[in-house]
Structures are given as C-alpha cells and as structure tokens.
Amino acid sequence: MTKDELIGNLGTIARSGSKEFMNALKEGGQGVVENIIGQFGVGFYSAFIVGDFVEVISKSSASSDAYLWSSDGSGRFELSKVSNPGFTRGTKIIIHLKPESLNFAKTDEMRKIIEKYSNFLNYPIVLNGEKVNFFAAIWSRDKRELTEQDYKNFYEHFTGTKSDYKYKVHFVSEVPLSVKSILYIPNTHSEM
Secondary structure (H helix, E strand, C coil): CCCCHHHHHHHCCCCCCHHHHHHHHHHHCCCCCCCCCCCCCCCCHHHHHEEEEEEEECCCCCCCCCEEECCCCCCCCEEEECCCCCCCCEEEEEEEEEEHHHHHHHHHHHHHHHHCCCCCCCCCEEEEECCCCCCCCHHHCCCCCHHHHHHHHHHHHHHHHCEEEEEEEEEEEEECCCCCEEEEEEEEEECC
16 A cells, blocks of 8 residues: 555544445445455454554555554554565555454464455465465356366365255346355255
C-alpha cells in the first residue's frame, strides 16, 4: 500500500471493506467487489483482540517509498518511512501479542488456524518459509476446467475422510448477485 492507502485503509477503525461492499450493493450492484473474502481491510482490527500493538510495513509497486503504520488500537496511529522493508512489494503485518494470547505464536497453532480459516485463499500464506495453504477455492473456478479428481480431493480435504460422495452440485449464478458454491451429498451419514 502507498502512504495514502495506509491512511485510508487503516487510519480509522470505522473504515471497512465490508461497509463499502454493502454500499455498492445498495447502489444497484455497480462496481461490487466480487470476492470480499481476503480483502485486506475486512477484519483487520480483530488483530487488537489478541495484540497490544500492531505494525504494518507496506511497499506499493506504485511508489518507491515503504511505510510503517503502527497503532495500539486506541484510534490513533503513527506513520513513518522505512528505508529497507526487506521486500520489493507487499505488506507485512506484525502483531505484538498480549501475554494471554501467546499460544497463537506457536507454529502448530498457526498452521491449524490457517488450514481451518484461510486454506482456500488464492494468495499464498507462508509460515516459517513454507507455503501452508494448498487448496484453491475450486468453487470459484470454471466447472469446465475442473476434473472429477479435483472435486474428490476437495471433498476428502473438507470432510477429513477418504470416503466418496454420492452427488455433487457445482452451482454458479451471476445475477442478481455472484454466487459460486459446491454442494456435496455424502454416500453415508453418521446419524444411526
């Protein structure tokens, strides 16, 4: 992000990508963001639930300068230039955890959370130098480019079993909202 984007996106707690999404829907759906999941501003301030202090280092490809945004969640923030962010383009978020939240710094706990909540993001998530989100959001891909094995692999990962499904429906609708989903009907059920 540029300096202006850091101020605009993180400068006020009230700023929210989800609020803009809802406003765009009210205005007839023109310019609606197709994929709200994974947008940077959505949920950012939840970092202060587990952290005393948050730092965001960001370098935009549109600018030669990198910036450090930092805040304790009180509504005030500081912004300063960074001479060497350690990357040519991107954003790094550093959360200084509260003492009661230190378990979130454990590698196994982070991996578990990423696999549960972020495994299907289209952007790579790297933990200690290793990519940890492996499954693409197959429901967002064109049905014609998917194989039966793709559906089977996703089902097995999602259910945590090696069992097969009986039926599947890959549903896509573009009007009035963009809806992309997959519904699986299992071969068996656990209610006996």
